[in-house]
Amino acid sequence: MTDLTPPEHSHSEAVIVAAQWLADQAQSPSPIVPALRQRFGLSAVEATETVALAAKYRIFRKVHR
16 A cells, blocks of 8 residues: 655645745844744754745745735
8 A cells, every 4th residue: 555644845834834934024034044943943854944935935925916
C-alpha cells in the first residue's frame, strides 16, 4: 500500500501564520531566522520555510492587485 504522508509543500499552521505576518511587514527583521524562531517558536527548518512562503505570498499579492 502507498504511504499517505502529506506532500512536501504542506506547511504547519505556525509556518503559515508566521509567513502571513512576515509578508505583511514593510521591512523584514534582521537576522530573520532567529527573529522568526523567537517570535513564533519555530525550528530552523520551519523558519526557512516561512521565509520562502512569505516571498510567495508577496508575489501573489503583487500579481493579484
